[in-house]
């Protein structure tokens with residue numbers, strides 16, 4: 001009997017192609033919207049997570065001042081010193097690696113090519129903290145670091161713009177007017193949420209301090225937390241240590257801040273997840289409206305096809321068969337709409353994801369739920385019109401004009 | 402051939418059948434106690450003035466409706482005691498219908514229209530096709546099987562409707578003014594078709610008509626007046 005009703009449903013849909021299409025349009029748009037939004041939202045969340053994890057997992061960033069930047073007026077909080085670094089290394093438990101950072105911007109020159117970039121002065125520990133890899137060449141040797149030699153590791157953007165295809169390792173280039181030898185090229189890290197992470201020149205910190213910043217201050221200390229330790233515990237003891245070292249009295253505010261990259265990651269992904277949910281919910285409402293659209297058309301269809309129902313009843317269809325026919329028709333319509341919607345969502349997501357610079361992630365669960373939901377809409381909104389059709393009296397139905 | 406009471410009990414037997422439409426002060430008694438026996442294989446024409454209860458009686462005979470009072474015995478079933486679905490199954494098994502307004506499914510080919518009752522019987526595709534084409538052949542429309550009602554003349558549409566009614570090889574064909582919408586030439590063709598089905602396929606035909614010319618094809622003519630059977634006479638064809 002189900003076979004019969006499915007045949008009849010497909011015939012009825014086939015007989016009114018345009019109307020069937022318009023009926024399902026609501027479902028098509030609804031499903032396409034929900035799935036596209038959620039797919040792109042998931043992609044955005046993944047992208048944010050990816051960018052943050054490129055900062056290094058479980059890394060605490062210690063900076064002077066409160067929050068990002070150094071605040072407006074007032075005396076500038078002091079930078080850190082090398083002994084702060086040693087203190088952190090020696091007194092703090094749960095630390096995997098500690099790297100000092102000083103920053104300076106300037107122009108790099110190689111054979112007449114100019115490229116303005118950022119110079120990071122740090123130690124080899126930086127590669128451990130940030131899990132940076134050297135694609136070509138090598139890291140700094142310890143004697144180069146000790147002596148603050150003029151050697152550098154360049155990011156891929158610098159390589160492309162400065163060397164333009166030439167092999168940079170072993171070459172000498174000029175940075176901020178000083179000659180330096182390229183010993184390595186960093187593995188590509190890509191476009192992050194914090195600018196182009198390949199547009200860097202990394203040099204031994206002692207060299208940068210001596211030649212560029214002119215003092216022995218350290219503007220930032222990166223602390224990698226051992227996986228076996230809880231980041232927030234380490235963060236607390238780091239804050240404790242720094243308050244002590246910077247002689248901050250109880251009740252007085254910190255003149256430094258510690259950022260937990262994981263915390264930033266959680267906050268940002270949390271935000272994108274909530275956004276995804278909100279947009280998804282709005283789209284789900286449009287799906288519901290689509291369902292009401294199906295019910296509306298099915299009701300119209302029952303009225304319009306009263307005589308047809310009369311014929312079927314006269315021929316010997318039992319009430320259940322008429323009910324099933326209209327119900328199956330609604331379900332087939334909504335399922336077809338759901339499938340078309342999923343297909344459109346697939347196309348839209350694949351097309352839009354690159355524009356938004358987020359990865360396309362096909363989520364089987366989201367697709368399955370959206371499809372089942374559209375089928376459920378067919379059942380729920382098809383039932384009422386179907387029951388009305390089945391309850392018709394054959395004689396009245398036949399007489400219907 | 403006059404009905405032979407010894408040979409068989411009637412296929413249809415109405416006793417004191419009444420039908421009241423509506424309730425309370427607006428209630429209208431359309432049938433006031435109809436007694437009627439119809440023998441298997443008969444060709445009955447039902448005549449009478451407008452509003453005399455012909456269609457009401459046909460609807461009850463066709464198990465589309467139930468009497469308000471009295472008994473209706475159809476092939477041994479007390480129809481007045483059956484529910485909707487049980488009556489639907491009786492129609493599916495034993496009855497075929499032809500209406501004044503043809504009542505074919507629009508945008509549906511002649512063959513699909515004719516196959517429809519077989520679909521509800523759960524017959525498979527091959528059998529549906531064979532029986533559908535055989536029925537269309539019987540009404541002379543084999544070559545028109547893929548035409549939709551809009552592409553057929555009134556007479557052709559009515560013949561498709563007859564094919565649909567007989568495709569299940571019913572015992573009884575109920576036709577309420579089958580020629581009401583047709584010109585006299587087309588009407589005579591339909592009557593000849595019904596006569597053929599009655600004679601050669603043994604189908605009992607119950608037909609409402611206003612036209613004596615059409616009633617002339619019947620073996621028995623039943624006259625209705627004011628919700629009662631006024632008289633029963635042998636037809637010209639008897």
Ligand SMILES: Nc1ncnc2c1ncn2[C@@H]1O[C@H](COP(=O)(O)OP(=O)(O)OP(=O)(O)O)[C@@H](O)[C@H]1O
Nearest residue numbers: 422423429431449450451452453454455456457458
């Ligand atoms: N569903 C209904 N509700 C109320 N009254 C009805 C209904 N159907 C029929 N009647 C009334 O019952 C009476 C008999 O109707 P019926 O249709 O049986 O007449 P008929 O003999 O077929 O007439 P006609 O030759 O015009 O078709 C009429 O007076 C009609 O108005």
Ligand SMILES: [Mg+2]
Nearest residue numbers: 455456457577
């Ligand atoms: Mg009538």
